Amino acid sequence: MVKHLISLLFISCITHQVFAQKAQEIPPPEYIGTIQFSGQPNNAGIPIINLGDRLRISFDALNGNEADFYYRIDHYDFDWTPSNLSKNEYLQGFDEVRIETYENSLNTLQIFSHYFLTIPNRETRGITKSGNYLITFSDDDGNIVFSRKFIVKENLVSVGVEIKRARDLRRIKNDQVVQFTIDSPSEILINPKRNVKTLVLQNGNIKTAITDLVPQYTIGTELIYRYDKEAAFGGGNEFHNFDNKDIRAANNTIRRIELNDLYEHFLYTDIDRSDRPYTYNPDINGGFVVRNINAQNQAIEAEYTIVHFNLQYFEALEDKEIHIYGNFNNYTIDGTTYMRYNKATDSYQNARMFKQGFYNYKYVLVDRDGSIDEGAISGDFWETENNYSVVVYYRAPGERYDRVIGLGTGSSTNITNY
Structure with a gap:
């Protein structure tokens, strides 16, 4: 009997620890691109919407499989631990249902399917409580593909x-x-x-x-x-930017263009700005806008290109790494943002896929423990x-x-x- 009680207590403690874990966003795999929340200016930062407003999220699947994706919505407290509300207390209708709306790319070298989810919809009729939320997308087998945070607010103060x-x-x-x-x-x-x-x-x-x-x-x-x-x-400093809305034209940010399997855009070399005077240069604070000047439907006609970054930085890195940084991937540090040193050019380089448009980015130093120094390369200016x-x-x-x-x-x- 005592052993049984101890086992129950142990299971209860483990269960409590699991459910008390803080919500963590799961970054998407490489075949998922360009996650956007509508109504969010320039896709800059965490989406914050009014209670009762329409929520719309879209993304591209670049594997061409026309796969099925399912979504789940969970409510969290201020510290991103699960709230005590049951699903029917903050959600009208159902979640864990399939996204029914998608379109295939049109006239693009990179084939992709563009998925878009709007809430309210037939199954999920609305969100009824303000607070922190996590929307999680999974595949046919129930495996999580990615998740994103958003906030629903009331206007009481x-x-x-x-x-x-x-x-x-x-x-x-x-x-x-x-x-x-x-x-x-x-x-x-x-x-x-x-x-x-x-x-x-x-x-x-x-x-x-x-x-x-x-x-x-x-x-x-x-x-x-x-x-x-x-x-x-x-x-910090004003973000760097590039604009490839015209896929065949170089401009003041794109030095050279090549066409292989996809269009490849080579940016002008960036430099360390930490010891230089501040210079005003308008930006959109880390955000991005998808656009193709020759397209009618930006969502499915904007092309995917490979963008090449080049940075001259002569300070010793020791145990740190250089990464490109911005809301193009939700400020995530991963293998696709890593800047590799090229001995031949004495510079740090990266090649990453982006959907056509206008993008802000900066370079950051990342320590072994994951801490990020945003001002080390760009500088900090009041x-x-x-x-x-x-x-x-x-x-x-x-x-x-x-x-x-x-x-x-x-x-x-x-x-x-x-």
């Missing part, structure tokens, strides 16, 4: 966001500080230091988000956040134009999940001194 220069003189030339207030005139936020949580994003990149801020003080109905170092981001978002979560006493009750945005184009 107003969030004012200001961008400041750092107070620390050692970082005043490099950092941007996010200060904000949360105003809740119609809803009392009980015990805000415990029940209100915030997610602070630079250019929508959830992988570098600040998540541990609590209100410093209250004035009337406002919660005040006036941090310095704790809410600081490296300013003048850099960045977008910032503050997502506000609240769990009222007795609630069983973390609601997203507001969103505030700001830009460093309006950065000020203290």
Whole structure:
């Protein structure tokens, strides 16, 4: 009897640990390309949609199999652990059903099938709760292909966001500080230091988000956040870009074009900008836009090309690696982003497949433990134009999940001194 109880307790503990694991996005295999959420400006960062709005996600399968894909939607709390809600409490209808809508590529050298999922649809009639979500796609055999995070919000509080220069003189030339207030005139936020949580994003990149801020003080109905170092981001630099909307034409970013099995675009050589003065160059903050100037239907007529990157960087890497970085693959570091050293040219090179369009990218140093230094090659400058978002979560006493009750945005184009 005792052994039986011990076994049950052991199983219970293991089960609890499994279900308490934080949600991790699973990157797609190489045959899945160009994952996009509609309504997301320039595909820059984690999608944040209003409760009740339509959700649309699309992607390409480049293996030409016209395979079947299935999707599942799960709800999570602020820290990305599974919430206590059952499926029917946050979802009207069903998930774990097949994506029924896709089109095959037209007039392209690289064949692919373009899949697109819209919610609400016939099976999944809508999402009914705000919060963090993970949508997971699997194949016919139930194997997970990839997953992506998104956030559903309500508009119950107003969030004012200001961008400041750092107070620390050692970082005043490099950092941007996010200060904000949360105003809740119609809803009392009980015990805000415990029940209100915030997610602070630079250019929508959830992988570098600040998540541990609590209100410093209250004035009337406002919660005040006036941090310095704790809410600081490296300013970074404006992203590099390339534009291959005209697949046969070189331009100020593409040096040379070759046609083999696919079109290959060779970019001009980039250099280390960390020790150079800041220069303004408009970007879309790490995002991308799919486009082909000769196509009517961009989704299925935009071609896939092989883009060649070339970087001159003369600093010792030691145990670090250089990778290209941007929202073209959801800020994921993997084998397709690795820059290999070419002794003949004394430069670091990469060749990766992209769908035609306009893309932002930068070079980053990646340490052995996976930590990323975004400013090592590009530099960190307080003048850099960045977008910032503050997502506000609240769990009222007795609630069983973390609601997203507001969103505030700001830009460093309006950065000020203290």
